Amino acid sequence: MDIFVQILLNSLETGGIYALAALGIILIFRTSVTTNFAQGSISMFSAFLATIVLIRTGISPISAAIVGMIFALIIGVLVDFFVISRAQKVNPVSKQIITLGLIMIFLGLAPMLFGTDPLQFPRFVYGSYSFFGATISYNAIFNIVVGLALMGVLFFALQKTKWGLSVRATASNEVVARMMGIPTASVTRASWAIAAALGTLSALMLAPTNSVNLSMMDTVQVTALLACILGGFTSFYGAVIAAYLIGFASNLLSFYVSSIWSDSILYLLILTTILFKPTGLFGKKVIKKV
Amino acid sequence: MNNKLMNFYKSHKPYSQFILFGIILSLLPLLVSLGLVKYSLLTTVASILIYSIVALGLNLLLGYSGLISLGTAGFMGMGTYLTAFITADLGLPFELALIISVAVPMVIGVLTGLVSLRIEGYYLAIATLAISEILRKVFVEFDFITNGFSGKQAQYPKLLGFLQLDRNGTYILIVFFLILVMIMMHNLVNSHTGRALSTMRGSEAAASAMGINIYRHRLLSFAIAVSFSALGGVLYMHFVKYTYPNAWILMLSLNILAVIVIGGIRSISGTILGAFIVFGVPDLILKRLPIIGSIDGAAYIFNGLLIILVILFYPNGLINMRFDIQKNFNKLFRRGEDNNG
Numbered sequence: 001m002d003i004f005v006q007i008l009l010n011s012l013e014t015g016g017i018y019a020l021a022a023l024g025i026i027l028i029f030r031t032s033v034t035t036n037f038a039q040g041s042i043s044m045f046s047a048f049l050a051t052i053v054l055i056r057t058g059i060s061p062i063s064a065a066i067v068g069m070i071f072a073l074i075i076g077v078l079v080d081f082f083v084i085s086r087a088q089k090v091n092p093v094s095k096q097i098i099t100l101g102l103i104m105i106f107l108g109l110a111p112m113l114f115g116t117d118p119l120q121f122p123r124f125v126y127g128s129y130s131f132f133g134a135t136i137s138y139n140a141i142f143n144i145v146v147g148l149a150l151m152g153v154l155f156f157a158l159q160k161t162k163w164g165l166s167v168r169a170t171a172s173n174e175v176v177a178r179m180m181g182i183p184t185a186s187v188t189r190a191s192w193a194i195a196a197a198l199g200t201l202s203a204l205m206l207a208p209t210n211s212v213n214l215s216m217m218d219t220v221q222v223t224a225l226l227a228c229i230l231g232g233f234t235s236f237y238g239a240v241i242a243a244y245l246i247g248f249a250s251n252l253l254s255f256y257v258s259s260i261w262s263d264s265i266l267y268l269l270i271l272t273t274i275l276f277k278p279t280g281l282f283g284k285k286v287i288k289k290v
Numbered sequence: 291m292n293n294k295l296m297n298f299y300k301s302h303k304p305y306s307q308f309i310l311f312g313i314i315l316s317l318l319p320l321l322v323s324l325g326l327v328k329y330s331l332l333t334t335v336a337s338i339l340i341y342s343i344v345a346l347g348l349n350l351l352l353g354y355s356g357l358i359s360l361g362t363a364g365f366m367g368m369g370t371y372l373t374a375f376i377t378a379d380l381g382l383p384f385e386l387a388l389i390i391s392v393a394v395p396m397v398i399g400v401l402t403g404l405v406s407l408r409i410e411g412y413y414l415a416i417a418t419l420a421i422s423e424i425l426r427k428v429f430v431e432f433d434f435i436t437n438g439f440s441g442k443q444a445q446y447p448k449l450l451g452f453l454q455l456d457r458n459g460t461y462i463l464i465v466f467f468l469i470l471v472m473i474m475m476h477n478l479v480n481s482h483t484g485r486a487l488s489t490m491r492g493s494e495a496a497a498s499a500m501g502i503n504i505y506r507h508r509l510l511s512f513a514i515a516v517s518f519s520a521l522g523g524v525l526y527m528h529f530v531k532y533t534y535p536n537a538w539i540l541m542l543s544l545n546i547l548a549v550i551v552i553g554g555i556r557s558i559s560g561t562i563l564g565a566f567i568v569f570g571v572p573d574l575i576l577k578r579l580p581i582i583g584s585i586d587g588a589a590y591i592f593n594g595l596l597i598i599l600v601i602l603f604y605p606n607g608l609i610n611m612r613f614d615i616q617k618n619f620n621k622l623f624r625r626g627e628d629n630n631g
Contacts, residue, residue: 035412035415035416037360037415037419083598083602086602087601087602090601090602090605091356092411092412093352093356093357093358093411093412094551094601094605096358096412096415097358097547097551097597097601098597098598098601098602100358100360100544100547100597101544101548101593101594101595101597101598101601102594102598103540103544103594104541104544104548104590104591104593104594104597105590105591105594105595105598107541107587107590108587108588108589108590108591108592108594109587109591110587111587112587112588112591218423218540219423222416222419222420222423225416225419225420226416226420228416229413229416233410260427260431261427261431263423263424263427264423264424264427264428267420267421267423267424268424270420271402271405271406271417271420272405274405274406274409274413275404275405275408278408278409279409
């Protein structure tokens with residue numbers, strides 16, 4: 001029982017990290033019609049920036065995270081301004097390739113600016129708490145709560161605010177949305193900025209257990225993309241629920257089956273799932289009209 | 291005599307062009323042994339040619355089916371490990387290793403395709419990304435076959451059981467396979483299947499209305515792409531003679547994608563040009579420059595920027611530059627004539 005509670009708590013934390021990254025990918029997918037493969041690299045890059053600021057100025061990890069997210073917002077805006085907004089007429093496959101080109105640029109810039117050595121990013125809060133025989137660090141609680149709260153705010157904004165309405169309108173049909181007077185260009189730009197910030201937060205939550213290095217987000221990136229597939233690209237919440245499910249399954253597999261192969265087994269399981277449920281667990285079938 | 295040769299060359303285009311290209315490439319070892327070019331240039335060119343083979347397969351997938359595979363490096367790596375295991379550990383002949391090392395990745399590729407190609411095209415990129423992560427894990431963890439992080443070695447190939455090739459011989463073998471693949475690609479694109487793929491590119495809905503099975507053709511082009519990746523892996527293994535897990539990362543798959551995008555989509559000569567730009571320029575030029583050469587990620591930034599710039603401003607690839615230059619030149623020339631007259 002206590003082991004199960006422990007796994008559940010761990011899953012909430014890892015699931016939250018995946019969910020933040022997946023939400024960023026979905027946001028971009030819905031507004032710019034491309035799977036953003038560079039999400040992980042942009043997050044890694046901003047995480048490096050946050051860590052450098054932390055080391056140079058000695059501010060608290062939370063303020064460093066906020067600084068990192070502000071950097072990420074700026075990077076997101078710059079990426080959209082210089083690249084994505086100019087690629088509106090480009091077909092979806094080429095847009096995907098553009099995001100792959102962005103990976104190369106960020107992975108090339110990072111060692112140039114920050115060096116090749118991995119950096120350490122501390123936990124946000126220290127200490128731990130135990131109940132039902134399971135131990136949870138305050139940092140994990142902090143991550144879980146911040147992640148859930150941020151996603152809650154974002155979902156509330158998507159459903160209830162004018163900005164959310166314009167995002168959903170852009171997502172459902174960009175041309176019609178523009179005709180209705182929605183500034184789709186700035187909606188897309190805002191999604192890129194927010195996606196980058198969400199990714200950066202997930203990177204900084206992951207950083208203390210690992211380190212800040214060039215490949216820190218590789219697994220998160222793959223898992224987040226698979227979460228989008230599993231949840232279905234057609235809804236915002238599907239990917240988030242799928243990300244938590246994947247976090248839970250990953251912890252279960254690594255405890256009961258094999259810690260080395262848990263990710264690989266999980267990937268195969270997800271790919272088999274879409275064989276039976278092609279639109280994802282929560283996706284709607286989109287009928288193509290000619 | 292000379293005239294006859296010219297006529298033969300002209301009447302058998304583009305095959306004669308491919309073969310001429312192969313003959314020119316085969317002269318490189320001669321230049322090396324004469325001391326005209328550096329010894330290391332042969333290695334650079336050989337790896338460019340290997341990546342060209344891999345990219346030609348991927349060009350079919352991207353150019354005609356509009357699909358992206360991010361598993362290229364994984365499947366290439368799988369080819370290297372399989373052939374090393376079969377020739378070095380089991381002591382079986384090179385030809386058998388070649389067939390098995392191409393067939394096994396192809397089967398895995400087809401299985402991946404079976405799952406992911408049913409749905410939207412962009413699923414394949416994500417599925418292959420996941421598969422290549424799994425493969426890399428296998429390269430590290432199955433150390434009784436792969437030797438883990440320390441890597442695995444193989445020898446230059448021995449053809450037909452008695453013809454032991456050396457470095458130059460293996461290079462010629464690579465050139466031979468490249469020309470073979472170029473001819474195969476040319477024939478495939480101009481065959482019934484190629485025309486079906488072209489129709490799919492225009493409009494999938496129209497193609498399926500005409501009775502073209504989209505799923506089957508997507509699967510076919512993916513299988514060809516994977517088998518060329520594995521073939522590239524086999525040739526790599528027997529030329530470089532060493533393989534290790536970190537050689538087969540996502541970055542290599544991205545570079546191969548860059549080859550196609552930069553060189554020219556749906557173009558055989560464009561692919562070769564792209565391979566020389568993506569894998570040659572960083573090695574031969576960027577590293578020699580004073581400040582840029584010492585930067586670690588310069589090659590990545592160069593290729594990444596080039597991908598984005600080409601897609602945004604020159605979507606058909608740099609191979610089309612010669613037509614544009616010719617057009618502009620003609621225009622300039624004519625204007626000059628007009629002014630004079």
